[in-house]
Amino acid sequence: MYKGLALKKYFEIFLQFLYLGLISFGGPAAHIAYFQKTFVEKLKWIEPQTYAGLIGLSQFLPGPGSSQVGFAIGHERAGVLGGIVAFIGFTLPSFLIMYCLANLGSEEQLGQPIFVNVISMLKILAVVVVADAVLSMFTNLCKNNITISIAFISAVTSILVSGLVLQVLLLLAALIFGAIYQAKIQQGFLDSAPAITHSNIRTELKNMKVFSFSIFVILLFGLPLLANVSKEISLFSDFYYVGSLVFGGGHVVLPMLQEVTTSIDNDTFLLGYAAAQAIPGPMFTFATYLGGELLVNSVFIGAFLATLAVFLPGFLLIVAFKDSWKGLAKFPRVAGAMVAINAAVVGLLMAAFYKPVLISAIHSHWDVVTALVGFWAVRYAKLPIIAVVIAYIGIGIVKSL
Numbered sequence: 001m002y003k004g005l006a007l008k009k010y011f012e013i014f015l016q017f018l019y020l021g022l023i024s025f026g027g028p029a030a031h032i033a034y035f036q037k038t039f040v041e042k043l044k045w046i047e048p049q050t051y052a053g054l055i056g057l058s059q060f061l062p063g064p065g066s067s068q069v070g071f072a073i074g075h076e077r078a079g080v081l082g083g084i085v086a087f088i089g090f091t092l093p094s095f096l097i098m099y100c101l102a103n104l105g106s107e108e109q110l111g112q113p114i115f116v117n118v119i120s121m122l123k124i125l126a127v128v129v130v131a132d133a134v135l136s137m138f139t140n141l142c143k144n145n146i147t148i149s150i151a152f153i154s155a156v157t158s159i160l161v162s163g164l165v166l167q168v169l170l171l172l173a174a175l176i177f178g179a180i181y182q183a184k185i186q187q188g189f190l191d192s193a194p195a196i197t198h199s200n201i202r203t204e205l206k207n208m209k210v211f212s213f214s215i216f217v218i219l220l221f222g223l224p225l226l227a228n229v230s231k232e233i234s235l236f237s238d239f240y241y242v243g244s245l246v247f248g249g250g251h252v253v254l255p256m257l258q259e260v261t262t263s264i265d266n267d268t269f270l271l272g273y274a275a276a277q278a279i280p281g282p283m284f285t286f287a288t289y290l291g292g293e294l295l296v297n298s299v300f301i302g303a304f305l306a307t308l309a310v311f312l313p314g315f316l317l318i319v320a321f322k323d324s325w326k327g328l329a330k331f332p333r334v335a336g337a338m339v340a341i342n343a344a345v346v347g348l349l350m351a352a353f354y355k356p357v358l359i360s361a362i363h364s365h366w367d368v369v370t371a372l373v374g375f376w377a378v379r380y381a382k383l384p385i386i387a388v389v390i391a392y393i394g395i396g397i398v399k400s401l
Contacts, residue, residue, distance in 0.1 A: 006078070009077070009078050009082070010078060010081065010082065010085045013074050013077055013078060013082055013085045013086050013089065014085045014086075014088065014089040015089070016038065016039075016043070016089070017070060017074070017085075017086045017087075017088075017089030017090040018089035018090070018092060018093070020034050020035070020038065020070075020089075020090055021089055021090040021091060021092060021093045021094065021280060021281045022093050022280055022281075023280055024090075024280045024281055028064075028065050028066040028282075028283070030385070031066035031067075031069075031070070031282070032055060032065075032066055032069060035051075035066070035069060035070060035073060036051065039051070039073050045073065045076070045077050046073055046076055046077075050076070051069075051073075053325060054068075054069050054072045054073070054076075054322070055069055056325070057072070057318065057321060057322065057325040058072070058314075058318070059338065059342065060325075060334075060338045060341075061314060061317045061318065061321065062243070062244055062245055062246055062313060062314060062317070063243055063244075063246070063311070063313055063314020063315070063317065063318075064243075064253075064282050064283075064284040064310075064311060064314055066282060067087065067090065067091065067282045067284060067311060067314070068314045068315065068318050070086050070087065070090050071083040071084075071086055071087050071314075071315050071318055072318050072322055073086060074086025074087070075318070075319065075322065080319060083315065083318075083319075087311065087315065090281060090282065091281060091282055091285060091307070091311070093279075093280060093281050094276070094279050094280060094281030094282060094285040094288075095281075095285050095288050095303070095307055097275070097279050097285075098272070098275065098276065098279070098285045098286070098288035098289040098292075098303070099288055099289075099292060099299070099300065099303045101271075101272065101275055101289055102272075102288070102289045102290075102291075102292025102293050102299055102302075102303055103292060103299045103300075113400040114396070114397060114400040116400070117396040117397070117399040117400040118393055118396035118397065118400075119267075119271050119274070119396070120361075120396060120399075121370070121392040121393065121395055121396035121399075122271065122274030122275065122277075122278060122392065122393070122396070123270050123271075123274050123357075123360065123361035124361050124362070124367055124370050124371050124374065124392065125274055125277060125278065125374060125388070125389065125392045126270060126273055126274045126277055126357050126361060127353075127357055127358055127361045127362065127371045127374075128371055128374035128375050128378055128388070129277045129378070129385075130254075130349070130352065130353045130357050131353060131371075131375055132375065132378050132379050133349060134346070134349050134350055134353050135379070137342075137345070137346045137349060138151065138346050138350075141339075141342040141343055141345070141346050142343055142346055143187075143188035143189060144185070144187050144188045144189075146181070146184060146185050146187075146343075147185065147339060147340070147342075147343035148343075150174055150177070150340060150343040150344055150347065151343045151344070151346040151347040151350065152347060152350075153347065154170050154174070154343075154344045154345075154346075154347025154348055154350075154351070155346075155347035155348070155350035155351045156347075157170060157347075158170070158255065158347065158348055158350075158351035158352075159351045159354060159355065162255075162259070167245075167255060167256060167259075167348060168245050170344050170347070170348070171245070171341055171344050171345075173344075174337075174340040174341050174343065174344035175337045175340060175341055176337075177340050178333075178336040178337040178338070178339055178340025178341065179333040179334075179336055179337040179340075180333075180336075181336065182332045182333050182335065182336025182337070182339075183332070183336070185336050185339050185340055186332075186335060186336055186339055189339055208320055208321055208323075208324045209319050209320045209321075209323070210320075212316050212317075212319040212320040213316070213317070213320035213321075215316055216244070216313055216316040216317055216320065219240055219312075219313075220240070220241070220244050220313070223236065223237035223240055223241075224237050224241070231294075231295065232295070232298075232301065232302075232305055235291060235294055235295065235302060235305055235306060235309075236305045236306075236308075236309045237309075238260040238261075238309075239260070239287055239291065239305070239306045239309035239310045240309040240310070240312060240313060241260070242256045242257055242260055242287075242310055243284075243309060243310040243311060243312060243313040243314060244313040253283070253284060253286065253287075253310070254273060254286075254349075254352045254357070255348055255351065255352045257286065257287065257290060258356065261290050261293075261294065263294065264290065264293050264294070266356055266360055267360070268293060269290070269356070270356060270357070270360050270361065272286055272289035272290060272293070273286055273357075275289065276289070277389075278389045278393075284307075284310055284311060285307060287306040287307055287309070287310040288303045288304075288306060288307045289303070290306055291303045291304070291305055291306025291307065292306075294306070370392075370395070374388060374392065377391075
């Protein structure tokens with residue numbers, strides 16, 4: 001009887017997240033809205049305050065923000081297995097689409113005029129979506145002179161000096177700066193920073209799941225030592241590293257993935273990124289496509305390993321800190337660090353918007369006009385993203401005739 005009820009609960013979680021994985025166009029912000037409407041308002045699986053706390057935790061931790069929130073909702077509903085079931089349901093549709101793209105997108109097929117023009121339009125769509133994300137994130141996360149300065153310093157530095165290590169150092173510097181100057185950096189974000197005693201901090205840290213955090217750390221530092229054993233382990237290590245260090249959600253994973261997939265040419269890379277923008281579900285399944293492209297003789301294995309690796313760190317950290325986050329977020333230095341990291345993330349996204357997105361997609365006045373019209377449609381006309389996707393694909397087909 002108990003097992004039957006448990007299976008029914010897992011099946012219910014899977015179906016709800018599978019449905020959302022099929023219809024959730026629009027990126028992380030839209031996913032969060034879908035989750036709110038479905039799990040907070042309609043099904044009442046989670047309280048509004050708890051849901052808001054999970055969103056805050058996902059913003060502070062590295063990893064795919066909306067997928068972490070979905071995993072946490074499943075975890076709240078039915079433990080770790082519930083979180084895994086939620087992740088599979090939400091991710092499965094986009095995983096299958098990106099796997100098929102990697103498996104079927106041969107150079108000969110992609111060289112056909114219809115594919116060339118559709119891909120060109122999807123690259124311009126990537127310009128539209130990233131520009132919209134940059135503006136939204138800048139407005140929300142850079143509200144004073146300090147955070148604006150952090151964003152622009154991060155952007156300029158990333159453009160002038162590329163590299164994954166540099167990006168990590170920028171985020172680390174922002175974290176330290178935000179923790180030290182927490183009072184000034186939070187101006188405009190919080191009316192007041194609530195004080196918290198050292199005893200409260202220790203109490204909250206006791207709620208941290210040490211086992212989950214230990215697995216996260218062991219894999220982060222242990223996998224690179226085994227990277228020479230096989231291509232599969234090397235691939236898993238690279239994508240796990242990205243998933244462990246990327247802050248800010250789907251768009252910000254772009255520059256880091258570019259650093260660990262240098263063997264993939266720019267056009268192929270941007271095709272996958274544009275496709276990830278055009279489909280429902282988590283944008284981190286961009287890794288699915290890249291993994292398949294990296295292991296051309298074992299496309300499914302590459303796609304599966306890359307997907308698992310890029311999502312796993314964020315989920316391990318959610319399990320580790322979910323129960324202690326609410327108290328830790330009240331600590332002024334933690335809050336200040338979060339504000340500074342978010343500002344640095346905006347800067348990294350600015351740099352990614354310039355290179356490779358903008359310079360690889362815009363080649364003519366027609367491209368500029370198409371991008372501007374798309375930006376207006378998404379940003380101000382508030383057209384559904386699926387409508388814009390269909391329109392861009394349609395324009396690409398017409399251009400090929």
